[in-house]
Amino acid sequence: MPAPRPRTDAWHAAPYDAALRSGGGPLYLRRDDGTAVELEVRRWCARADAADLTVVRRCEGAVLDIGCGPGRLVTALAERGVPGLGIDLSPAAVARTVRAGGTALRRSVFDRLPGDGRWDTALLIDGNIGIGGDPSALLRRVAQLVTPGGLLIAETAHADLDECARVRLDDGRGSSGAVFPWAWLGPRALARRAAAEGWRVTEEWSAGRRRFTALRPA
Template sequence: MTAPTTIHQAAPPHQPAAPDQPSGPAPGAAGSAAPCGPRPCWSADPYTDALRSGHGPLFLRRTDGWLLPLDVERWCASADAADLSVLRLCEGSVLDVGCGPGRLVAALAGLGSRALGIDVSQEAVTRTVGLGATALCRSVFEALPGEGRWGSVLLLDGNIGIGGRPGALLDRCGELLAPGGLLLAEAAPVDVDERVEVRIDDGRGAGEPVGQPFPWARVGARALLRYAAHAGWSRAAQWESGGRSFLALRRSRTAPPAVRTASHSAEAAKSPTVSHSQCSA
């Protein structure tokens, strides 16, 4: 079932509307979030339970058994100094891809920026709305408000891994941004370029990992710059803060648009690979 297109906004709204965003509250009760369609991975119970409790343990488990820890406590806290080093560079209206429990969207609202978070997790959208921010229950590969007019797009907390194909995700972000727009991405803090299959795991050893395996990627700064150069992006800035690695990328105004076939778009919209997590490297 396809997720609804309703944008969920707290009432009264704490920020101006993002591009193509309704100026009034979403249909239904103020501050409520319409249900997402079923998602085979990030709607799994361990992820929902972790967001509700505000803490882990929570991991992505590779097929070889290696566990990648997910920093649930940081996602559920307020934006920290490293986050703010990114948010202060944002230009124009901001789209947070994989907003999770909403700390970045809420912080942007506090800075006076127009911002919209997107996430496929019902619990993540509900928590974001509860912070007074605005969120849409949708995948980055599905139709979104304001395509081609966003001033900045965020890919933080490991979300460059969404879909397991960093090049395809960079192309999609280029479609969402206005000409000359800014992509702010977080890279893994180590020199890595891997595409793997993972499942969600709570690390408690009580049973098998939840849901079907889905593709994911981990990309360090050097690898991300290679993908970016191939897709027509140039580096505007690069820095580290709080042990995390960030890049600001700007796409050439003359870069050819990515070609997305109807079959590719439909496949991406249905695939668990487009499901968002907040995945820390």
């Protein structure tokens, strides 16, 4: 059965949808203490870049892109003839993915999904290891989605973080969304949490300013 579903509804409301429709933002993830991280909406809405392609080349079999956003990875996979499905709570994200030639559904990772237990590769890119604010619960859910020898590729923070905070989406112009939990993990924290949930790290790499970890069920 799917894991209990944490609150993720902020990702299908303004200002996130508005930022994706415009293709450029600005959009911030603002913490309760007032500090903010600018989200890379323009990069998300562009074609897959060189760092993204290091992920695409490592994908095996059928691919589930969790929190696919506007679908650049799903589209890049489709262009290579690789079967892939993106899931995202944002109608604007799903619409952009489909217009670009990818396949996407408006779903949460904690919903029942097509192909539960049969995905060869799962992706948690652009910080999506933070979905739900509980990376351990997310890792348990992904273990239910992939095949017994399946592959998970996650993008991590560069710094050695293991942090959860209450945040809201903010467009910097006075529009903000509901408060929800989010998490940030660096490579060592991901490896530690993954080992506790029955995953093993098989590869770590950097591309530009971004860092990635590949894992398989232990």
